Amino acid sequence: MISDYTPVSGFELPRFAGIPTFMRLPYVPLEDPRLTEVEIGLIGIPWDSGTTNRAGPRHGPRQLRDLSTMIRAEHGATGVRPFEAARCADLGDVGPNPADILDSMDRITRFYAAVKDAGIRPLTAGGDHLCSLPVLRALAADRPLGMIHFDSHTDLFHSYFGGTMYTHGTPFRRAVEEDLLDPRRVVQIGIRGTAYDREDRDFARAVGIRVIAIEELFARGIADVMAEAREIAGTGDTYVSYDIDFVDPAFAPGTGTPEVGGPNSFQALQVVRELTGVRIVGADLVEVSPPFDTSGGTAFLGASILFEILCQMVQVPAAAPAGA
Numbered sequence: 001m002i003s004d005y006t007p008v009s010g011f012e013l014p015r016f017a018g019i020p021t022f023m024r025l026p027y028v029p030l031e032d033p034r035l036t037e038v039e040i041g042l043i044g045i046p047w048d049s050g051t052t053n054r055a056g057p058r059h060g061p062r063q064l065r066d067l068s069t070m071i072r073a074e075h076g077a078t079g080v081r082p083f084e085a086a087r088c089a090d091l092g093d094v095g096p097n098p099a100d101i102l103d104s105m106d107r108i109t110r111f112y113a114a115v116k117d118a119g120i121r122p123l124t125a126g127g128d129h130l131c132s133l134p135v136l137r138a139l140a141a142d143r144p145l146g147m148i149h150f151d152s153h154t155d156l157f158h159s160y161f162g163g164t165m166y167t168h169g170t171p172f173r174r175a176v177e178e179d180l181l182d183p184r185r186v187v188q189i190g191i192r193g194t195a196y197d198r199e200d201r202d203f204a205r206a207v208g209i210r211v212i213a214i215e216e217l218f219a220r221g222i223a224d225v226m227a228e229a230r231e232i233a234g235t236g237d238t239y240v241s242y243d244i245d246f247v248d249p250a251f252a253p254g255t256g257t258p259e260v261g262g263p264n265s266f267q268a269l270q271v272v273r274e275l276t277g278v279r280i281v282g283a284d285l286v287e288v289s290p291p292f293d294t295s296g297g298t299a300f301l302g303a304s305i306l307f308e309i310l311c312q313m314v315q316v317p318a319a320a321p322a323g324a
Helices: 033-037 057-070 101-117 129-139 171-177 199-207 214-220 222-233 265-273 297-313
Strands: 040-045 088-093 121-126 145-150 181-191 210-213 238-243 280-286
Touching (some): 040 057, 040 297, 121 129, 129 171, 129 280, 145 222, 171 181, 171 199, 181 214, 210 214, 222 265
Parallel strands (some): 040 088, 040 121
């Protein structure tokens, strides 16, 4: 393994020193010649123009980078050493246009198309959940993907405020409509909270998306539910989207739309550990909002979830089998 892609150790440089990158990895921007060597790229999308209530996730990538300096080389429970299994790098941020939603989405899609063309699998730190849509437009340009989605909300609504089609509550409705996701290979886990109506659930039922409410997750247990999730995703290319508000706000208060009654921080990691064998072609961790958690605890949990996802990504080859 090329030594340049080994994170800086806390034994060599204190964790509070140096310029922070995701998990202390090297910074390799798209124009860097080393881009051809990178296999998994960590990317920030500092953008929250799809937020409809408490803004702040635009500040998420910066704090996630800072708190991710606490990540070490080896997974404490599984022994996986992801930085030895794949060449990983911080590819920087997508520069959004905070005054224009459509332009920002175009910028994100172009960035991720370049990442895909370079043969790199992206692991993204948002940003609000609308970030997932332009990422999927790049990754699913050839064929629809499956998706395993952890969240309190389905994000399957048609529109907001009488016709606004692009918010953090609509990305996966648009993704299904644009044939970016195969709804029969989509499962949403942890859904809960009060609701305006059943429009999102009705849409899910109509197109074949499996929605697993938090009550079912707790009644059946994580291992059983995640076995079903793996079966739904199958052997084909799959996207993983993780909204930090999947976690109970007692453990992750720094988010814009918290919902009580969710998993604790260990369970937040446990669901990702049950993704073994899933062919993850891209993933994101979104909705970390530092203004609502100045201690940084939510961002540290988010960085830990990103590490868990990374450990799963390095264990399955990037290329799907023919006909999958």
